[in-house]
Amino acid sequence: MSAESIALDRVLELVVVLNDDMTSSLARAGLTVARAHLLWELRRRGPMTQQALAAAMSVSPRNVTGLVDGLVGSGFVTREPHPTDRRATLVTCTERGSQTAEMLASGQQELAQTLFASMAEPDLRCFTAGLDHVLRLLRDATGDLR
Amino acid sequence: MSAESIALDRVLELVVVLNDDMTSSLARAGLTVARAHLLWELRRRGPMTQQALAAAMSVSPRNVTGLVDGLVGSGFVTREPHPTDRRATLVTCTERGSQTAEMLASGQQELAQTLFASMAEPDLRCFTAGLDHVLRLLRDATGDLR
DNA sequence: TATTGTTATACTCTATAACTATA
DNA sequence: TATAGTTATAGAGTATAACAATA
Secondary structure, eight states: OOHHHHHHHHHHHHHHHHHHHHHHHHHHTTOOHHHHHHHHHHHHHOSBOHHHHHHHHTSOHHHHHHHHHHHHHTTSEEEEEOSSOTTOEEEEEOHHHHHHHHHHHHHHHHHHHHHHTTSOHHHHHHHHHHHHHHHHHHHHHHTOOO | OOHHHHHHHHHHHHHHHHHHHHHHHHHHTTOOHHHHHHHHHHHHHOSBOHHHHHHHHTSOHHHHHHHHHHHHHTTSEEEEEOSSOTTOEEEEEOHHHHHHHHHHHHHHHHHHHHHHTTSOHHHHHHHHHHHHHHHHHHHHHHTOOO
């Protein structure tokens, strides 16, 4: 197998392991990946309408309705009336939702330390450069504009 | 943001972009990620019972029933009688299934070249070493034995 | 007339439990 | 009695289309 194929294999393995790890960590916090994604957007941008959430997450508005239903049911967010538009609702973190989002953020920082603190500084720089390289090429190949 | 957090951020970005890319490539081939996973196992190990598939994929036998239903419906596999055990079925690739699996394999090799052929050999080695490092630590942290 | 969110409907992935046919 | 696969049931994520309330 070529060095290139070995590298891609490792990347794909990492995707699987990281996904499993995230899924089970989030489950322990009472969240799914999709619901955590929504909570993450709220943390970054504050209370938002469902339309805005749908756009931010690149999913359908209908999908957001379901995710918000779940998060309301588990006490992470509430639907508040929009101050000026009576059609819209402002999805807002509860105290528990905010605390959980902060916990996820600090958990991520901790994971970053766990994975990379033991890596020599030039090695980490080389690794990050490799990731940038791959991300750029992947986005070129798929026409992804981010 | 620390260099460690930047590295993890890039990894997580890569997971998202790669997942989107795979999902849409597979959709063009008439497959979902889960069904492609099943087809991939068949390619590697030949015709298998649904029990064996469930074990290989770490999902429930009931889940395999659904995936096989879908793949039979779209003409990628067939259910053949087991030669000695009349309870069991041997899930077997059709000609189309085999061809598609080979196409996926060569597409992966091509992607590996696209992403890594332009990387200088020492950089690629460093990148791969970084991936190994992260995979090892992640598995240590999560108790994953693979 | 356009937009926001919901109801209606449908497909996929996933799981557990009960059941049938066979070992 | 144990095993292979299915039926029954359920929850989650995703989508489109039709509809109500509001802008």
